Amino acid sequence: MIDLRLVRDNPDAARASQLARGADPAAVDRLLAADASRRAAVAAADELRAEQKTFGRSIGKASPEDRPALLTRGKALAAEVDEAESAETVAQAELTAAHKIIDNVVSTDTPPGGEQDYVVLKHVGEPKVLTGKVRDHLELGEGLGAIDMERGAKVSGARFYFLKGVGAQLQFAMLNLAISRALANGFTPMIPPVLVKPESMEGGGFLGAHADEVYKLANDDLYLVGTSEVPMLAYHADEILDLSAGPIRYAGWSSCFRREAGSYGKDTKGIIRVHQFDKVEMFSYVRPEEADQEHQRLLAMEEEMLGLMELPYRVIDTAAGDLGSSAARKFDCEAWVPTQEAYRELTSTSNCTTYQARRMNIRYRDENGKPQMAATLNGTLATTRWIVAILENHQQPDGSVVVPAALRPFMGGLEVLEPTR
RNA sequence: GGUAGCGUGUCCGAGCGGCCUAAGGAGCACGCCUCGAAAGCGUGUGAGCGUGAAAGCGUUCCGUGGGUUCAAAUCCCACCGCUACCGCCA
Incomplete structure (x- = not known):
């Protein structure tokens, strides 16, 4: 509110x-x-x-x-x-x-307009020119025995998959690296519940216009979260926080569930758009006057992770019409996906100012000891979708994939993923 | 899932229809005392909404939601949570 x-x-x-x-x-x-x-x-x-x-x-x-x-x-x-x-x-x-019914007041820095009116803030790295046979992430993943979409569909239906072998390892490595970076930056790791009560879902503004994106367990009156932002926000509902020593920062690791209603026919191949994926999400509670600075900090951490994955990407400043209902400003990092010859969103960081906190009644004490509304921010530190960009950008003509150096310690020193067929 | 007990302010804890404007204690803050401290003594000590320049005043909040009553922390019902025991179970 x-x-x-x-x-x-x-x-x-x-x-x-x-x-x-x-x-x-x-x-x-x-x-x-x-x-x-x-x-x-x-x-x-x-x-x-x-x-x-x-x-x-x-x-x-x-x-x-x-x-x-x-x-x-x-x-x-x-x-x-x-x-x-x-x-x-x-x-x-x-x-x-x-x-x-009124969405958050947009930042005066947010570009006006709709989905297409974003402003590109910068490009980092050059889209790699791949030579020889170029495979998309699914072909690569299947060759490596890393992704099994067919059995995902057999067991659970469209947009489900198995990550297997080096695919599962790759995800563990990436998420573990994300957690270790978060730890190094003062975030408290968190493994939250992914089933939440209606009021928790409601508080984050997730039952508004996009309610049909959310899985609901009608028999139990619970929702499956689409991001750990939901439980990490509800975590401090109705509390007065002590922010005198600086922001409170969490890094949530969870599976995320999305119905993807209305995206029929979009990204049907592979794991770009799926019903279930894993994510490490940053979440900060700060004083309102610190929110802009914190937003830059979250963006910097996302960029650091993309750098460690050795991916070419760009940063965009999302236009007002494409912001979530809670956000005043949002930056997305989009990595180059060679077979699509396009930049695809890998991270998203939103400054929700006091909007979510007001809905959830989350406050802090100011210098005078008076309770004031806190500000909240969130940002992606790694998700399953990153595997798409990692496989495609680091593929070699023979179908093998070079593991980014930063991930190797988390994969027992493995340097190259070799095809199993 | 069943049965029983319990949920009061920052914490402990009393209260079991009107004097609750919630006792008492602890903690915390300030003051006195002291060379300084401890102890002691005194004063104060939540959140929301409304009104007001402010001080203040009014009102709501005793797990949550209903109900009974002129009047509910107190009686009744439902739900949630905690604890214990029983049952079932990865």
């Missing part, structure tokens, strides 16, 4: 943000109206309650002969309070609804 005070003091900023996202600026005015009527309802209910409380106490002290008359009056007051409280509840619900 966005800051109500900001909306009251500077509604134009909120309207401008809505326009940049391609959303309805009138939603801001509906929020203001709902806010005003809630405040009126609260004042009315408070006043009646105060009256009832004082009056109720007098009944207890009254003499037996005075009681019947007082009780009649008491009953009437109770009915009035009841009515006022109902009105208060309704007004509160209307305010919450109007409040939640």
